[in-house]
Amino acid sequence: MxxxxxxxxxxxxxxxxxxxxxxxxxxxxxxxxxxxxxxxxxxxxxxxxxxxxxxxxxxxxxxxxxxxxxxxxxxxxxxxxxxxxxxxxxxxxxxxxxxxxxxxxxxxxxxxxxxxxxxxxxxxxxxxxxxxxxxxxxxxxxxxxxxxxxxxxxxxxxxxxxxxxxxxxxPTRELMSGYGELIKYAILDDRISIDDMKVLDSSLIAKAVSIKRDIVEADEYEGGVRKLLNLGHTIGHAVESLSNYTLSHGECVVKGLRAILDISSRYYDIKDSDYTQLDSIIRMLGHDCTMPYSVDEVIDYVYRDKKKKGDLIDIVLIKAKGVVEIVSMPIDKVRRYLSEYQD
Ligand SMILES: NC(=O)c1ccc[n+]([C@@H]2O[C@H](COP(=O)([O-])OP(=O)(O)OC[C@H]3O[C@@H](n4cnc5c(N)ncnc54)[C@H](O)[C@@H]3O)[C@@H](O)[C@H]2O)c1
Ligand SMILES: [Zn+2]
Known part of the structure; x- marks a missing residue:
């Protein structure tokens, strides 16, 4: 145990x-x-x-x-x-x-x-x-x-x-939904390696729990770092809601992660090798990463979401595996970056 x-x-x-x-x-x-x-x-x-x-x-x-x-x-x-x-x-x-x-x-x-x-x-x-x-x-x-x-x-x-x-x-769909969150942890934190992701066992689950534990201990009431757990969720929630919950939470988180990786690569100068590694982690379990809604539909939802401050939204961006940060970004910039996004 x-x-x-x-x-x-x-x-x-x-x-x-x-x-x-x-x-x-x-x-x-x-x-x-x-x-x-x-x-x-x-x-x-x-x-x-x-x-x-x-x-x-x-x-x-x-x-x-x-x-x-x-x-x-x-x-x-x-x-x-x-x-x-x-x-x-x-x-x-x-x-x-x-x-x-x-x-x-x-x-x-x-x-x-x-x-x-x-x-x-x-x-x-x-x-x-x-x-x-x-x-x-x-x-x-x-x-x-x-x-x-x-x-x-x-x-x-x-x-x-x-x-x-x-x-x-x-059921497979519930398993894939959970895997969506595991992919999030693997991007958030270096303790989960690509090899770890290949075997779903107690050790992998314990690593994910430890990552969440550390974030919760640092910020139980979500005043700061706990917001990092929203990685992939700002866009993911929009897609989940637009689908009327016909898509599972984890399926939407993976779509959100893929879109965020794209936005991050326009915002930062991500090394090609880092980008390729992150992209392959997001895709490694075979999730569908396509965006089924238009940029305007997604942005309209995000705009109404609680994380907006005026015309800025707080969004978690990815610099490299295990390196993420919260960025306040103008909503129009997110819209522009997203409209250039194609999977
Ligand atoms: N509190 C938090 O921090 C937090 C974080 C993430 C998600 N959530 C919430 O969690 C909920 C989603 O959780 P979920 O995905 O576990 O959904 P769920 O509880 O609806 O379970 C999914 C389905 O799997 C079935 N099921 C559960 N265990 C099973 C098993 N071992 N074998 C076969 N079937 C099983 C359930 O009966 C259900 O039909 C959402 O309401 C979401 O808001 C909360
Ligand atoms: Zn989630």
């Missing part, structure tokens, strides 16, 4: 392992009362709930299952969950376990952060995306009809338990 300590507003460990054999020890280490509410979704319930319940023998466990998918990440599901948990009489010494991808993780952590002003939380992320991204860092959220993640808190878990073998049951 690989243990990754996180020292943020809470100190906790991320355990990266291959099975659920050590889950009991991790739960016992959080020192909760005798009640545990497990929040999961309809897909993950069928695959992993029984193993988790087995590991919790002796606890008084109640299970709350939400329909799988982003459409569950809303205030109505939140109200149902929190009332169900109150009916089970959990008190402040008790614990919530989230078992699922980023949807279950985000809404379950929001419940944990608000029920009785915050109760213990153990996260068991089951998608690649949630293992390397959403389960670490303490952002909780639900969506509103007018936009994603508009309601939420910062609330660190008491432990994160990653059973890497859960990836084996992921």
């Amino acid at each position: 690989i243990l990754i300590p996180v020292k943020a507003s809470k100190t906790y460990e991320v355990s990266v392992t291959q099975d659920f054999n050590d889950l009991r020890q991790v739960v016992d280490g959080v020192k909760s009362g005798d009640k545990i509410a497990v929040i999961t979704d309809t897909n993950v319930e069928k695959l992993y709930l029984s193993s988790v319940i087995d590991a919790l023998e002796g606890f008084d466990v109640c299970v709350h299952t939400i329909p799988a998918g982003e459409s569950s990440k809303n205030l109505s599901t939140y109200c149902t969950l929190i009332q169900d948990i109150a009916s089970s009489s959990l008190d402040r010494s008790d614990m919530i376990i989230t078992l699922g991808g980023g949807v279950v993780g985000d809404i379950g952590a929001f419940v944990a952060s608000t029920y009785l002003r915050g109760i213990r939380l153990v996260a068991i992320p089951t998608t690649l995306l949630s293992m390397i991204d959403s389960s670490v860092g303490g952002k909780t959220a639900v969506d509103l009809p007018i936009g994603k993640n508009l309601v939420g808190t910062f609330y660190q878990p008491n432990a994160v338990y990653i059973n890497v073998s859960c990836i084996d049951t992921l």
Whole structure:
């Protein structure tokens, strides 16, 4: 088992392992009362709930299952969950376990952060995306009809338990979506090499978690360096939203990364060898890098996005592998650079 300590507003460990054999020890280490509410979704319930319940023998466990998918990440599901948990009489010494991808993780952590002003939380992320991204860092959220993640808190878990073998049951599209974030980490930080990217194992996942951990420890509440995690996301979010979420998050992040590499190469004097290396990392897993929307559609969305300041937008640019920076760029310059971009 690989243990990754996180020292943020809470100190906790991320355990990266291959099975659920050590889950009991991790739960016992959080020192909760005798009640545990497990929040999961309809897909993950069928695959992993029984193993988790087995590991919790002796606890008084109640299970709350939400329909799988982003459409569950809303205030109505939140109200149902929190009332169900109150009916089970959990008190402040008790614990919530989230078992699922980023949807279950985000809404379950929001419940944990608000029920009785915050109760213990153990996260068991089951998608690649949630293992390397959403389960670490303490952002909780639900969506509103007018936009994603508009309601939420910062609330660190008491432990994160990653059973890497859960990836084996992921549909290919979900796997490719998670890979989009892995590509982002490989560009952000030199700790992930091109060779590392070739084998999806505990070591690669632990490296990605450590990169996110370091950024979160430096800037838990996203006042500065945490914004680097938005690499590829300004344009990626625009594409995701324009597609009406028919394209996955990771698919859009990769398109965003490819466009940002192009913008970066016009902004900086990137060495040919660096450009070729970055381009091959972005393409190495076979993602479609084409931009399916016009420059004006993308820019109109970006302009409305929260990262704009007047006519300037904060955008994360790439200088070389492991070297990125936040640049405030006039929106018209982004428009011009993007209009020259062709994949
Ligand atoms: N809090 C953060 O910092 C943060 C960061 C990134 C993304 N997010 C959020 O995460 C969400 C996306 O997360 P996601 O991609 O994990 O989506 P998800 O939770 O919807 O999971 C994707 C699908 O895979 C299924 N699934 C989960 N684990 C499985 C497994 N092991 N085997 C088979 N199927 C499995 C789910 O039931 C679902 O149908 C978004 O809501 C996004 O906003 C949050
Ligand atoms: Zn993302």
